[in-house]
Amino acid sequence: MSPLFRILSLAAACALLAACATVPQPLQGNFANVTSLNAQQSSANGTQVRWGGDIISTEPSQQSTCFYVLGRPLDNEARPVRNNNSQGRFVACRTGFYDPEVFKPGREITITGAIQGTMTRKVGDYDYAYPRVEAEVIYLWPKRPVVVNYPYYGPGWYDPFWGPYWGGPYWGWGGLYAPVIVVRHHR
Known part of the structure; x- marks a missing residue:
């Protein structure tokens, strides 16, 4: 098999796989093109969003669990992109218990839901205004190899x-x- 044939075969296979990439069913829908940084600076209450990123911490309470997330851009499958581009931080809360040992820091999640104002928490000594999302879907992505x-x-x-x-x-x-x-x- 010639080297050129191998390279062309690999390129064709990659193109086919990329064409098959779809958003998982629970994350499908129409969402506003608002980032967490935009929501932090303007009133976007009630806006339906699909955001994702890396979990910073998971905090369960009696009624719900809140996920503090470092926002990342999403790829064509709605999975957070692994790069150094942050879209700010946000907090997503959902009714029920989500185990912090499963939803560990560094794991990737994508959420859908409605923006419900902001909440201020310390990041070091800095008061940070987290846009708060009342989550409908919390999608935990499998670990990348x-x-x-x-x-x-x-x-x-x-x-x-x-x-x-x-x-x-x-x-x-x-x-x-x-x-x-x-x-x-x-x-």
């Missing part, structure tokens, strides 16, 4: 057909192929 890249030095490097010495990094073929990816799941 940990990906470790190991270099692959081209055909022949540990390849029984080509032999162990042909096409390694010193022969110039090493840069033509993507690295081998080893996936380890969190426990």
Whole structure:
């Protein structure tokens, strides 16, 4: 199989998978294009939103559980994007008990619901106005696998057909192929 064919096959497979990406059914609907930073600065009470991000803390009480979240932009599946772009913080509260050992800090969630004003809490010594959402859906995303890249030095490097010495990094073929990816799941 030629290297060009492998690359084109991989690109076609990625395009097909991207075309199949859909928003999970509980998160579907029409929502206002309002970020938590916008809601913090203006009155958006009652506006239906779909926000997501990384859990900062989960605080259950007698009647409900509140999730303090570092907001992130959402991708085409409504999953928080893993990058350094924060959309501010928000708090989402929902009736019932949600276990803080399941909804741990750092886990990704997406919520839908209506904005219900703001509530002020300390972040360090700073008084931060969290936009508050009365959540209808709390969607906890599965943990992402940990990906470790190991270099692959081209055909022949540990390849029984080509032999162990042909096409390694010193022969110039090493840069033509993507690295081998080893996936380890969190426990």
